Amino acid sequence: MKSNNVLLLSQLCGNLCMLKVLNSIKSIRREVISYHRKNLKIGFVPTMGALHKGHLKLVEESVNETDITIVSIFVNPTQFNDSNDLKNYPRDILKDKILLKESGCHILFNPSPEEIYPNKPETQISFGKLEKEMEGKYREGHFNGVALVVSKLLNIVQPDIAYFGQKDWQQYIIIKRLSEDLNFNSKIKFVPTVRETNGLAMSSRNQRLTSDLKEKSAVIYDSLKKAKKLLRESNDVKLVKEFIETIFADENQLSLEYFEVIEAYNLDRFEDPREVETIVLAIAVYADEVRLIDNVLLELN
Ligand code: AMP
Secondary structure (H helix, E strand, C coil): CCCHHHHHHHHHHHHHCCCEEECCHHHHHHHHHHHHHCCCCEEEEEECCCCCHHHHHHHHHHHHHCCEEEEEECCCHHHCCCHHHHHHCCCCHHHHHHHHHHHCCCEEECCCHHHHCCCCCCCCCCCHHHHCCHHHHHCCCHHHHHHHHHHHHHHHHCCCEEEEEHHHHHHHHHHHHHHHHCCCCCEEEEECCCECCCCCECCHHHHHCCHHHHHHCHHHHHHHHHHHHHHHHHCCHHHHHHHHHHHHHCCCCEEEEEEEEEECCCCCCCCCHHHCCEEEEEEEEEECCEEEEEEEEEECC
């Protein structure tokens, strides 16, 4: 719940509130200490920028649930295992600032790589079985990089609630576990995936798709919905996997990297879906050069 004085203040200034942009750890720490002294609840949305409606949904939740919303924009080099992917990652800080101003976000933390990594980090964080499947299997070192930067950001920003998107389900599960295992003082919350009108999960990487390929990529979410229905009706994981493989075998610009059906919170494989409460059906597809991921949840019991 927002405190009353901040509620009044935000009603008065509406969307006209100034966005404060901070680049140094020292300056954001100073700001955070002053909010904590005033007992204001801090919401935090870590991003890599090139903002779209998916990111803005996370910001909206934070603005609704907390007093002060801090968004970070930092394209984290340690989570990219492909230097081309890092180089081609879309960046548009001017547009991002406008979107954040309109969203009601209070603070943008936009540090340089040197500010976050003054030295090459030596700390390694591994997640055992949680990174054996899906993204962890295909993007070596990815979650070590994600965990490093998220740990740094959570230590710097000290939020009451940090918001993550369902689109990156494995990331959400790993950050949640990281926070529990290391006793971070932040609640880790997920926000459902925001989609284009054709169902494609919004992603900064979608900017790199031609409009034709964007249309074709609608098959990703479409096939996930059908797979979910088939799993509910058949309880047969193998059949569902074959179904997805058949769909993508017929696509020439879309190539399937993985499709997994696993328990949603522990990321365990299972024999019989009837013994599981929540399942995640997760997919990664290359649309030409662009790597797209998506998932749906299936609640059974
Ligand atoms: P990124 O900038 O891609 O690192 O994403 C920052 C945060 O926004 C992550 O927690 C993502 O899961 C989340 N996010 C990205 N795309 C979407 C989407 N389409 N819907 C909801 N959340 C999203």
